[in-house]
Amino acid sequence: MIGPMVLRSGLTGVVLGACVMFASPAVAETLSFKADLKASEAVPPNDSKGTGTVTATYDTASKKLTWKGNYSGLSGPATMAHFHGPAEPGKNAGVAVPITPSTSPFENSANLTDAQAADLMAGRWYVNVHTGAHPGGEIRGQLVKGM
Secondary structure (H helix, E strand, C coil), rough: CHHHHHHHHHHHHHHHHHHHHCCCCCCCEEEEEEEEEHHCCCCCCCCCEEEEEEEEEEEEECCCCEEEEECCCCCCCCCEEEEECCCCCCCCCCCCCCCCCCCCEEEEECCHHHHHHHHHCCCCEEEEEEECCCCCCCEEEECCCCC
């Protein structure tokens, strides 16, 4: 005869096994972002006629940010370009990830830290293209999710 303790521990094992089998794994996502680059978004704003666009995707499983972008109409050659953050629109922040090359068009990718990914997904990253005439940034755009 099998005792109640043996049956109870056997049943517990079956229940735990079923829970593990049916537990859903963490769902990986690829999120899309877009930034429209304008002189009016720079901090402080300027009178440049430059414009640009950056599209990006972030893979939550690999933690990889991949981007493509272009710009035109700047006051001179771009001296550098970056993703900056964390910052809300209208606020400045340090460089989070350099954009290389900074010539137009450009594309590249980088692996993000968990903190960088959290700021990106919370809308606290922006793209800034710098020139000699506007070393703090000639055109800028906040990255917006789901575009």
